[in-house]
Amino acid sequence: MAKPEDKQNRQGVGLRRELGLSHITMTGLVGAIGTGILFSTAKMAVMTGPAVILAWILGGIFYSFIGLTYAELGTVYPEAGGPSRYSLYTHGRITNMINAFADLLWYLFIPPIEAIAVVYGINYFAHNLLTPTGTPTLLGAVVAAVLILLMVPLNYFGVKTFGISNITLGTFKLILYLLVAIGIMATVFIPSNFTGLKGGFLPYGLAAMFMAIPYGMFAFGGVRVIPDFAEEMRNPRKDLPLAIILVVVAQVLIYILFSTAFVGAINWSKLNVTPGDWRSLVFISKTNPFLYLSGTYGGVAWVFIITLIVAILGPFIVGYIYLGGGTRILFAMGRSRYVPDLMRFIHEKYAIPYWSLITFGIIGILLAILTAPNTKRLRVN
Numbered sequence: 001m002a003k004p005e006d007k008q009n010r011q012g013v014g015l016r017r018e019l020g021l022s023h024i025t026m027t028g029l030v031g032a033i034g035t036g037i038l039f040s041t042a043k044m045a046v047m048t049g050p051a052v053i054l055a056w057i058l059g060g061i062f063y064s065f066i067g068l069t070y071a072e073l074g075t076v077y078p079e080a081g082g083p084s085r086y087s088l089y090t091h092g093r094i095t096n097m098i099n100a101f102a103d104l105l106w107y108l109f110i111p112p113i114e115a116i117a118v119v120y121g122i123n124y125f126a127h128n129l130l131t132p133t134g135t136p137t138l139l140g141a142v143v144a145a146v147l148i149l150l151m152v153p154l155n156y157f158g159v160k161t162f163g164i165s166n167i168t169l170g171t172f173k174l175i176l177y178l179l180v181a182i183g184i185m186a187t188v189f190i191p192s193n194f195t196g197l198k199g200g201f202l203p204y205g206l207a208a209m210f211m212a213i214p215y216g217m218f219a220f221g222g223v224r225v226i227p228d229f230a231e232e233m234r235n236p237r238k239d240l241p242l243a244i245i246l247v248v249v250a251q252v253l254i255y256i257l258f259s260t261a262f263v264g265a266i267n268w269s270k271l272n273v274t275p276g277d278w279r280s281l282v283f284i285s286k287t288n289p290f291l292y293l294s295g296t297y298g299g300v301a302w303v304f305i306i307t308l309i310v311a312i313l314g315p316f317i318v319g320y321i322y323l324g325g326g327t328r329i330l331f332a333m334g335r336s337r338y339v340p341d342l343m344r345f346i347h348e349k350y351a352i353p354y355w356s357l358i359t360f361g362i363i364g365i366l367l368a369i370l371t372a373p374n375t376k377r378l379r380v381n
Helices: 021-030 035-076 086-091 093-126 138-151 159-187 205-220 222-228 236-264 278-285 289-297 301-335 354-369
Strands: none
Touching (some): 021 222, 035 222, 035 301, 093 301, 138 301, 138 354, 159 289, 222 301, 236 289, 278 289, 289 301
């Protein structure tokens, strides 16, 4: 079995243990609550109606088993980017290389996805960042690239700054998210939507409900990022498992709240849709659903304003957290010798794998720009 790397690289500089339980719990929680809660809830409701609530609960239960696996392995091997190293100790280099590159591929797309989600929110002001089909224009793609560039400093100036940023911005973000759900429920809440329409709570059956669950599993990814920072935790053996449990439970509760708010907020006559025809609500899922609903119903202007802030701030925070997690994956791959040794270099002052961060950021920027179909679709008012 391969042995863990020495905690210091050949420069004699190591990662610093500066993350406590509150830092890492907030990192996992606010790193998960982003586009999933805003977009997946509507998509799942279109597929399964009010049973979206049950789909979120079951999704949380299923993901908790994955989380417990990370909790056990993360305490045994508390390494940066650990999940991309575990299979090295059990199955050897070939299997681990496949695993590591699969992890890297997944992480690479998260910051661009979240940056584009922010573009959706900004487009309510600019109106020229998206094409009629919902894809970014060239200008929208450039804005997304700039947003990824802005994510880099939040990761560059040390993991302590990263942790403090997560607590500060994360607390603000969670308060706003809760205000959005509560505000929408206070504006429009129709109890009959849950059981009083055709088909009741399960209008399309259990099969449709289970088919909706994968759309929600993406939103539970915050647990996955926690062990990436295990080497930088003060007490990983105690804090890592507890943080994972707290994050999964908190996520489920928040997702239940948002799915309840969404289902209860469907005013069929106002939306000009046949009552109980959940699949006809697909047009809502093509934009930011909660922003659409709060803007459609009006009445309480502050709900729309907060929802707009959430649509911009929420995905941005998720993006920079996954930029940090992906940086640790690339750093771990450098330790395993799958990428150039440069990826292992640690900043002497800030103690972060800075070349991994820079590389990851550049790739994210390129991916964001590539989402633009072509320059002819650039629309300017």
